[in-house]
Amino acid sequence: xxxxxxxxxxxxxxxxxxxxxxxxxxxxxxxxxxxxxxxxxxxxxxxxxxxxxxxxxxxxxxxxxxxxxxxxxxx
Numbered sequence: 001x002x003x004x005x006x007x008x009x010x011x012x013x014x015x016x017x018x019x020x021x022x023x024x025x026x027x028x029x030x031x032x033x034x035x036x037x038x039x040x041x042x043x044x045x046x047x048x049x050x051x052x053x054x055x056x057x058x059x060x061x062x063x064x065x066x067x068x069x070x071x072x073x074x075x
Contacts, residue, residue, distance in 0.1 A: 003073075004040040007053035007066060011035065016058040022049045044073045 007018045012035030019029040020039040030037040037053075049071045057063030 002040050002042040003044065003071065004038055005051060005053065005069070006036060006038040007055070009035045009037075009055050009061075009064075011061075014055070014058060014061045016056045016061075019054045019056070021052045021054060027051075044071065046073050046075045048072050 005020050007020070009018070009032055014035055015032060017029045017031050018037035018039075020027045022044070027041055027043075028039050030039050032055075051069040051071050053066040055061075055064045
């Protein structure tokens with residue numbers, strides 16, 4: 001099944017992209033639209049995954065990293 005991860009960056013005027021990571025492994029990145037970026041995947045293996053979102057920053061706003069979301073995938 002597909003799981004969708006969504007990151008919201010404040011303020012909504014921020015531009016750039018958000019990378020979605022499983023530990024240190026980049027799952028994918030998406031461009032912000034209105035301060036929101038969403039990434040969908042169905043490739044997570046069974047087990048526990050530590051998901052973070054990392055905002056790259058832009059000319060006006062510094063980058064940042066979310067807290068860890070623990071995502072458990074069962075068979």
